[in-house]
Amino acid sequence: MGRKKAAISGQLADVDLRLLRVFRSVVESGGFTAAEIQLNLANSTISNYISDLEKRLDMRLCDRGRGGFALTDQGKEVYEATLELLSAVDQFRNRVNRSHNRIFGHLHLGFAEHMLGAHHSCIVAALNNFSQQAPDVRVQITTMSSDEICTAVLEKKVDIGVTVLPHSFLELNTLTLFEEEMRLYCGPDHPLFDLPDEAISEEDLLQYKFVESPRLMPGREVLPEMRAWNKHAKAHHQEARATLILSGHYLGFLPKHLVENWGMANNMRPLLTRQFGYSNSFDAIWRKKHSNEQVITTFTQCLHKSLLTS
Template identity: 35%
Template sequence: MRGEVMRGQLGDTDLRLLRIFRKVVECGGFSAAEIELNISRSAISMAMSDLETRLGLKLCQRGAMQMLAAAEGFRTRINGLHAWLKGELNIGITDNLVTMPEMHITDALSALKGHGPEVMINIRMIPPNEIERAVLDGRLHTGVIPTLKTLPGLEYRSLYEETSCLYCARGHVLFREPRAGDTLARGRPVGEEEIRQHDAVLPAYAQTPAIKALHEPLKAAASATDREGIAFLVLSGRYLGYLPTHYAERWVRDGQMQALSPVANSYVTYYSAITRKSRRQAKPARRAQAARESKP
């Protein structure tokens, strides 16, 4: 009932209102949240007013979001006492890992669903630094990110190695049409000085010092916040750019992309699964982790 004040415990209505508030915060306002939530702005405003009334205080973004994470975590832990898995598993994953041949996240999710059909799995594709923050403050139970640095509040479990190479696309002056019997489809030798002369797209996300050093000789003419953005620009035929080999494979196979001196222009990124330290994992998260670790 509208105007009812909570009396010492959070019910489903309170959690629903807190989730709406969380989405407003994540989207940066009512307008963007209106699209994400698929409800009107007036309905969102009324929900926020109801939430303030029920809480008996003005909303503080960080405090309310921590309250929601704690409440959902408590409910998940209580459900975890039962033999049958219930609750939520909130996962953050870096973009464009699904094409990695060694990727076993799907196997872990399948095993989890088999053990707990009622588990609500929520996956968010977001940048690594946001995944780290969300795991630290409890909004995510686990995440998969490149291992660029280690934070003291997180546990890291090694998962994969990912190789990236420098690519150009059909239409670029450095692209060479392969002939019968040659290996240009897999890469062609190009001198470093020649590469420096052509526009390149650089990543606008965190990289290790070694990977940054490999990008420094390139002629920076564009940037992208993720690998898909880099692929868009490379496929324009106007830019060079580094992409994971497993991600570029579809275009290489179709003759749309070509690696440039792949031995000299390549690097390896290491990926880890992260969880928060000093917090007993929810049962669905532990089950998913066990399924991951059982894979070779």
């Protein structure tokens, strides 16, 4: 009886690394459909790539179908080996970069939705500076909800995130970038829209419905009084929250600059700003231990510089 031929008997090629990166993204996204946005590939293309990888390795890596996505035992082994391999590739690239003072590779940034405004120019300045220092680095920016950013950084799905931290993390470095003013809004058809603040009491708010946002989640309320509010709807994405507020049936929090940028200042009225207005602090976050060291360090240095000159 002859020996079974090894799945990979020769050298790894660029195509193998590309297939393994697609496989990693699919696993970390939880399936083909969820990986479409991150990879910017159609579902059918992703499926073909995984099939090619399975043929290359001569093993079935995952089950996919109506029952959902799940790794096989062999798939789990390949995924762990993939993380080790791609980390080693990044480390090799970093050493080579340092040897001739050029930077190659990739930088994946995760931004909280709608955070950029005219007064948040530090990020634009940092990107400008970084692109001059590292023109060969490929930059990818993914927009997510605020809470998704922390998870993406911790799970190494993005290199650097910019978001509002719910609490501190020992695994993360942080750099405070800017503040965002949050206000409690109602729409033009809401009963409180035409009432002056002096005629509205905190007790009056208890009879109305609110749309839950991240800072109105149980245990994360900005003020104790907010715990008694009737969070009747949920919309952690700001456009969805604004839609509910504009319906006239809900009160909810939105960034002041976003309402103004949308041209909605006349259609949304802030309520009791002194009592319930608050500020969000946006931080850049990145892991203390990471393989993409030179790229991440260069970009965070650009952020530091932009804050000093802004």
